[in-house]
Amino acid sequence: xxxxxxxxxxxxxxxxxxxxxxxxxxxxxxxxxxxxxxxxxxxxxxxxxxxxxxxxxxxxxxxxxxxxxxxxxxxxxxxxxxxxxxxxxxxxxxxxxxxxxxxxxxxxxxxxxxxxxxxxxxxxxxxxxxxxxxxxxxxxxxxxxxxxxxxxxxxxxxxxxxxxxxxxxxxxxxxxxxxxxxxxxxxxxxxxxxxxxxxxxxxxxxxxxxxxxxxxxxxxx
Numbered sequence: 001x002x003x004x005x006x007x008x009x010x011x012x013x014x015x016x017x018x019x020x021x022x023x024x025x026x027x028x029x030x031x032x033x034x035x036x037x038x039x040x041x042x043x044x045x046x047x048x049x050x051x052x053x054x055x056x057x058x059x060x061x062x063x064x065x066x067x068x069x070x071x072x073x074x075x076x077x078x079x080x081x082x083x084x085x086x087x088x089x090x091x092x093x094x095x096x097x098x099x100x101x102x103x104x105x106x107x108x109x110x111x112x113x114x115x116x117x118x119x120x121x122x123x124x125x126x127x128x129x130x131x132x133x134x135x136x137x138x139x140x141x142x143x144x145x146x147x148x149x150x151x152x153x154x155x156x157x158x159x160x161x162x163x164x165x166x167x168x169x170x171x172x173x174x175x176x177x178x179x180x181x182x183x184x185x186x187x188x189x190x191x192x193x194x195x196x197x198x199x200x201x202x203x204x205x206x207x208x209x210x211x212x213x214x215x216x217x218x219x220x221x
Contacts, residue, residue, distance in 0.1 A: 083101050
């Protein structure tokens with residue numbers, strides 16, 4: 001009888017451990033999507049975006065996913081993705097993927113001569129959320145490298161909610177426009193408007209203009 005109770009207790013303990021383990025199977029990998037504004041004078045800022053990506057490539061691990069895309073006149077398109085990768089679990093293969101990714105980005109930045117005619121930030125966020133959700137990562141980030149001034153081509157419809165559940169959106173290097181210097185409230189209103197859209201879509205919002213704080217961007221492990 002005592003033997004039976006002991007074995008029953010072991011079985012229950014094993015089941016409990018299994019259940020607890022099942023509850024902790026949250027994906028551990030990270031996924032990052034960098035959106036680069038290519039409108040107007042922002043093309044002159046792309047070297048900073050390269051620096052951000054170089055930092056990310058050095059920070060991300062095997063199993064993590066990354067993509068970089070341009071914000072164009074109509075950005076809800078895979079054609080605007082400059083490079084993307086999910087790093088192999090084997091470190092040597094992951095390092096090769098990182099070198100190839102960096103090369104793709106460098107070639108793209110060198111090729112940019114003229115800025116886009118319009119700035120479809122909403123379309124870029126939609127494309128980013130699709131990519132991030134498909135990775136199944138536990139931590140998902142969209143980094144927006146832009147002045148956050150959306151300028152849509154005539155006929156494009158973007159005035160609807162954006163689904164960003166579980167995604168952290170970080171605005172980087174939000175350059176101030178000439179009009180912001182005349183009335184700083186325009187700058188503040190842009191930030192507030194994007195924060196509202198992101199939060200209403202279920203995402204988290206943050207602004208980081210000091211790129212020297214990049215080490216605080218993604219949680220260290």
